[in-house]
Amino acid sequence: MCGIIGYIGSRQAQPILLNCLGRLEYRGYDSCGIAVSEHGINVCKDAIRVEALKKTMPRLNGTAGIGHTRWATHGAPSLINAHPHLDCSGKIAVVHNGIITNYQKLRDQLTGEGHQFVSETDTEVIPHLIEKYYHGNLETAVAAALNDIEGSYAIIVLATDEPKLVAARKDSPIIISLGDRENFIASDVPAILDYSNRVVYLEDGDIGVITTDSIKVSRRGSEVATKVHQISWTVEDAQKAGYEHFMLKEIHEQPKVIRDTLAGWVSGEALEDLATMWADDINALLILACGTSYHAALIGKQMGQELLKIPVRAELASEFNYSTQLLDRTLAIAITQSGETADTLKAMKKLKEVGCQTLAITNVVGSTASRIADRTLYTRAGPEISVAATKSFTAQLMVLYQLMMAHPEIGARKLNSMTKELRQLPNKVQQVLDNEGETAQYAQELSRYENIFYIGRGINFPVALEGALKLKEISYIHGEGYAAGELKHGPFALLGSDTPVIALLAPDDTYEPMLTNIKEVKARGSAIIALTREGDEDIEKIADKVLTVPQVEAIFSPVVNTVALQLLAYYAARERDCPIDFPRNLAKSVTVE
Ligand code: F6R
Helix, strand or coil: CCEEEEEEECCCHHHHHHHHHHHHHHHCCCEEEEEEECCCEEEEEECCCHHHHHHHCCCCCCCEEEEEEECCCCCCCCCCCCCCEECCCCCEEEEEEEEECCHHHHHHHHHHCCCCCCCCCCCCHHHHHHHHHCCCCHHHHHHHHHHHCCEEEEEEEEECCCCCEEEEEEECCCEEEECCCEEEEECCHHHHCCCCCEEEECCCCEEEEECCCCEEEEECCEEECCCCEECCCCCHHHCCCCCCCHHHHHHHCHHHHHHHHHHHHHCCCHHHHHHCCCCCCCCEEEEEECHHHHHHHHHHHHHHHHHHCCCEEEEEHHHHCCCCCCCCCEEEEEEECCCCCHHHHHHHHHHHHCCCEEEEEECCCCCHHHHHCCEEEECCCCCCCCCCCCHHHHHHHHHHHHHHHCCCCCCHHHHHHHHHHHHHHHHHHHHHHHCHHHHHHHHHHHCCCCEEEEEECHHHHHHHHHHHHHHHHHHCCEEEEEEHHHHHHCHHHHCECCECEEEECCCCCCHHHHHHHHHHHHHCCCCEEEEEECCCHHHHHHCCEEEEECCCCHHHHHHHHHHHHHHHHHHHHHHCCCCCCCCCCCCCCCCCC
């Protein structure tokens, strides 16, 4: 999604804005631009990468400015459609993330009043509306303009006549960050980590104003007290540290992420706290999420059903929003790495309206999900920059394991044996990473295919979905995750020598049926690559290739299996020379429905 940044302070704005835009690249974008104000507003923008903009743009003087990375929704990627957008006078510039749903009506009205538009974007109505309402006070003009606007927005406004930046939000995230004789506005934390780790989150409907020395937040016309969050992420956390891609670095961080997310559990502090999530009257779980986080939700469903023996549902947040469901005595868990996914937030709000207890599992301290939910459990994955989720998924699983294990019905024996296994997981994952060379070789072979099936059963069916999602998003190979038993109900028609099948095995009651399914697939001419535990001799005789992972209890097999599949997708994409960290058409934080 679009990234926005604003700077005002005692230094030149241009290099700072460009640096921050570089940090926002991971959100996915097709165009970028900045506007800097000195004795007028100078804009430089195009449908190019930030590095190219840096090289081609002239020097712009000024200590206040705004910047934008665009992810096109209204109008193709082009210089004209790139942000910032200006009013007629060229004195007001705006950057925007979100969608203005009534923009056509506003554009027609404003055109009738003499305003001239140059782009196809919905955003351009905003500077024109502000111009219409501007009578010497930028904040008042922005508030008036927002009254006319329907849709979602995080905006930053720069005006030549006032030494300040004004920000506002509705359903799109925005933060203010505090520096020393300088202040920032940004769509998310990694953008500003080079300069500050003190952050104020704006709520929907807030208007924030920053100058070099001050910040002010107003809600419904009155100033409100601001809460400053100290962010523990460091600049190094958000850098590649010598790895070729952020994705590879993040895959390799997983042993540490598991240790960090389990720290409270291992020290014994977390159990009591987590047990309080299970109020006496809770007798069902609903887990909601999108994309990779949804796959964690599906694994959570399997865990819950096996360990707690209570009804557990996992739903796509985007679909849940169209359903009516019985939610009596249900704990609703929303899983979201960013804490800003529009569909997930909408589902959370809907659940709160019907009086459901809500729990957010998120990676971003202070994110919108954490502010909507009654309770929040944080994953300790650190900033995830690569668009493809890897370490955040593993961290989500770690939180789910702990949450389920803290349920009062879990017996001491089960608790102890699972805790023992959990403690070993960082080393087991390290062993998967140590096998990177062999996995990369398999990936090279797979990279020449255009279609690959992933099959699994039980708790490894969602892992098949996740493996396929990872493959398709970064290598552009069509990966299809399927429940192994379902292949014969249709997809068999697609099998053959040009479609290999990756079969995921675990030491549980799905093992035997998986062997049967694998034989069925072989009979249809597809090559089988089996992902299984070390020492699995039966599979050696059937599969064409075997990739092994360390032995773990079946309930933990999604962790080691997923890490192997992440590497497989990574090396397939690398072989095909794909832009791994920033796949085409994708965005890290999906703030539109
Ligand atoms: C895939 C991926 C996406 C996200 C999805 C939800 O690799 O990253 O599918 O998982 O957009 O994002 P969050 O977890 O931030 O709600």
